Amino acid sequence: MSHSRIEDYALIGDLHTAALISRTGSLDWACFPRFDSASAFAELLGDETHGSWQLGPLSHSSAPAPATHRRYVGDSLALESTWVTTDGTLQITDAMPPAEHDAHIPHVVRIVKAVSGRVTVRSCLRPRFDYGLVRPRVSKEAGERWLLVAGPDALWLDTSVPTHVRDGALYSDLTLSEGDTVTFTLTYRNSHQGPPPVIAPEAALAMTLAYWEGWVSRCTYQGEYREAVIRSLITLKALTYAPTGGIVAAPTTSLPEEIGGERNWDYRFCWLRDAAITLSSLLRTGYRDEARHWAAWLLRAVAGDPSTLQIMYGITGKRRLPESELPHLPGYMGSRPVRIGNGAASQLQLDVYGEVIETLTRARQAGLGVDETAADLQVALVEWLEQHWDEPDEGVWEVRGPRRHFVHSKVMAWVAVDRTIKLIESGEAAGPLERWRELRDTIHQDVCERGYDQQRNTFTQSYGSRELDASLLLIPQMGFLPPDDGRVVGTIEAIQRELSTQDGLILRYPTTGETAGVDGLTGDEGAFLACSFWLADDLAMIGRTEKARQLFERLLTLRNDVGLLAEEWDPRRRRQVGNFPQAFSHVALVDSAVALDRASATAQTAASPTLTLRELGQPDSTAGPAAGVYDMGPPPEKAAAHLAAPARTADGETQ
Template identity: 55%
Template sequence: MSRPIEDYALIGDTQTAALVSREGSIDWLCLPRFDSGACFAALLGEPGHGRWLLAPAGGTPPRVRRRYRKDSLVLETEFTTAEGVVRVVDCMPPRDCTPDLIRVVEGVKGQVSMHLELIIRFDYGSVVPWVTKNGAELQAVAGPDALSLYTPVKTHGHHLTTVADFTVSEGQRIPFVLRWHPSNEPAPEPLDALAAVADTEQWWREWFGHCTYQGPWSEPVRTSLMALKALTYAPTGGIVAAATTSLPERLGGIRNWDYRFCWLRDATFTLYALLLSGFREEALAWRDWLLRSVAGDPAKIQIMYGVAGERRLTELTLDWLPGYEHSRPVRTGNSAVTQFQLDVFGELADALFQARRVGIPGDLRAWNMTRELMDFLESGWKQPDEGLWEVRGPRRHFTHSKMMAWVAFDRAVRAVERFGREGPVERWRAIRDIIHAEICTRAWNSQRGAFTQSYDSSSLDASLLLMPLVGFLPHTDPRVVGTVRAIERDLVKDGFVRRYHTHEIEDGLPPGEGAFLACSFWLADNYVLQGRLDEAKGLFQRLLELRNDVGLLAEEYDPVAKRQLGNFPQAFSHVGLINTAFNLTEQLISPAIYRRGNGEEP
């Protein structure tokens, strides 16, 4: 049976990541990149699809406590048994060359019997490798992949599984190192596991030295920043939406998507989170990734790209995997990449404008890119699209999409006014005003007293909580107040916000999903703007309580089953947490909120 999503912790080397369960099993790991084939895929199937278990042997289930070492992605899982206490330390050192996975078993008290079970299955559990032993090295090879295990513990094969039983005494430390390399190249040399753990801890602590947040929510903000850094593909600066694929939005459902790619919709929110927190280098790398990835014909801009800017993300179904809690199909790639989403033009223009506004050095490419975007949008904004939520159904005139087209023209106008850029500003102002008037006419539903999901409809959409945050209308406007009230009434369930009613839209998929955590953070931001600080703090606290024991959030939450849902950990959720924490921190409320809104200094 699948472990709850919230039972997992994340370790990573800023090029890929692994998920470690509370029972000491690494059930997900793609090598050598986030979007590579998994060598451990038990998360989406059974142990036989690949995992690495390292835990106390048999008997009564141990009591488990775990944590990250302070300001680092070094995970400690402590097991208390009848025999004593043992600690498993897991990490992936930020890599110089090839990826390494380090596990160290530490005896804390007494003498504990331990069991190792290593099941390597390349290509998402479909390929059984050829395993050989050469002295202290155990090597598994299949196709282009090879893994080498180094440990002083004696292992042996049993039913296509590497196993070992050993004991650890108080004060003893037993290392395990798993190193990946291309199968056509020599295996890397053994690694000093204890030194690697210490170096990894130091690397993360030095990175955290840039953090500027000093507010009352330091721990959740710092953990969220660490998750964002772990989801960053260091060679390019791209940030993946999540470390996983196909974790369901509804248990047993089919809304299971691959999120190991970089979405343009995340651009501005991520930029804010990084800049507000002091991580200028990461923000600059993200800005540069954006410019490289979208280069070319503006009409062919995609909503997402691979970690290095790849455009072909063909969606495939992995029929041999039963899925997380039988949620099928399991998918790799994402066919939403072919969708037309108007909002990404606004996200991109806003991100480039805000980067320049807060002092990231100007780049001629950035303004040239903006000019190209505006040339396309002068007519392109009129087209229907698939919308922010990647609806797999007929295109329509989504309100959020039109609003983000307005944002694109607004930021282009402001770039001319503020930074002296050259462009047809009068024409842009005129189009900006036309879009604004059209939205206020066709997206406003007087019967509901709210803006609606698309033109001439009655359905609500939580994305419209962004209206005051992007500066489309002030938070005091009665139409904004009415929209927030309508969303509270119709989309808030058990205290959290759903994106929209899935049964109200034709997308060819069965209805049903959890509350979308980013939207719940947006509602808290609106409460801050409206001066409803007690409600904002209350909602924010409820959201913080959804985090698992090591501070991580998935994409969604099921308030009935009290389970996290969707891919994990989700960058969009953690970005929302960071930005809302800044908005709630008294001395930073105005800078955080209004940076996106009107583009002016508070």
């Protein structure tokens, strides 16, 4: 059974699928040919019998030795792992050559080099198709090519290294002296298509490095946290399914939110709420083509009857994502069940309407040339929402218990109506303007009266509840209330008191008390990393910039050695948990970095009015509020007036 920590993995990918490689050099997770295909390597969720490819120095112990150090080669997705042994130094470079066309053939290239001394190396290739269930037939084809085939799936191994079959696996043992280099290339092909073309590994690596170097060169972010931002943007790009523009939440399924627990979900799909923050991050860092592609995916996916809007879709826009369990897989460190598909796709989550409309608003403001039917779609969504906004729903965290009147859902319903009113006011759409202005006021009043606890001076998770919820941190970021509103400051402070871990990170909601089992499950979970980034943004918005920066930099220390984040952080075990790497965490990191740089630029501009944002190294074409994770769309007039004024603390002192 795999005992590698989640953060011990590194990601490689080709914009169609991805693979996870451990510190020991074992490829323990990969699905071919797409992110949402069945896995060919699933040791991550079981043991080596479920599919793995171990490559590294031959260990004298029963367990392979971890790499001494590893890194990505420059600003790329090519992984370089180095072992310093008593016999010599070995270096392995792993890459998947990227391509953005439908006819792409996935390749995993592994280049092994003896840097010094004399090192004995072992490769053990043991794929198991259909999530570890199917053992392929192994045969040697023309020349030196090995074929591993079962049903519709086939893998071809190209290597000049002597290789033999044992117990359904391909073994290669060799000894390399200083300067020696050998290569392995594994290629996926549908079994009926015959052998794929042979590629040159060194040329494939060079192409991979050139692709990522060119892509990173388009980034406009030049702020203080450029290294972390670049790595996060590369990760987001790696989670993109290039043919459609859809971005998966993570390339994995069932990595647990609690080690040994049952909070194990399939994240290889595209959540609509991720569209809003992802689009904003891409636009603000110079990636307009990716943002345009993502917006086009969104319009295709949500086309049709607004009443059938889903919270998530497949990478091609597919709607049916039936959830099932795989009892043959023991799960990561015994975390069961292992699930594929996601039953939450059919939930009612009213906040998604606000997030879709926020995305369309941002795309329009950025001049991305969204489909001309987008305005009609937006109006149709609000027509549906007008009749249903006051219903209970499952909320942003996809609870699997009873529906509730979640405050965040109501706030995002307000966002949907507010942005559509502005669209109508601009003359780009037609709709019942006065009626919807009244609706906007009604929703706002309803939230402030029923979702606010006057005694504790905080908004609550749902109407009638005393519990808190980290999604309340988005209230000022969405422009629902200005950051210096006493209720906003009170909510931020209450979340800091009641949802903070011992590390000062933020839980999504309490898992004890009245909210225990709100998602229909037992057990605990870690601090949700995106929520902790949201707190940093809110602190910056209310003028507590130094506290915001301290929290942000603490979050940066939780990244693994190659800069990757999972969904959550377990403060007791002090390790990452949840699916990995997680797009939501990396988007939140990018947005927080930009927000902190902007806060610094604003402070410097206030101190020296003649200094422009461009002179401070910040883009001068940013739109929306001065900070925030979403940072999309103008805030209401009251908030806009605040943004031009000095920030104030809870006791009224100007910062």
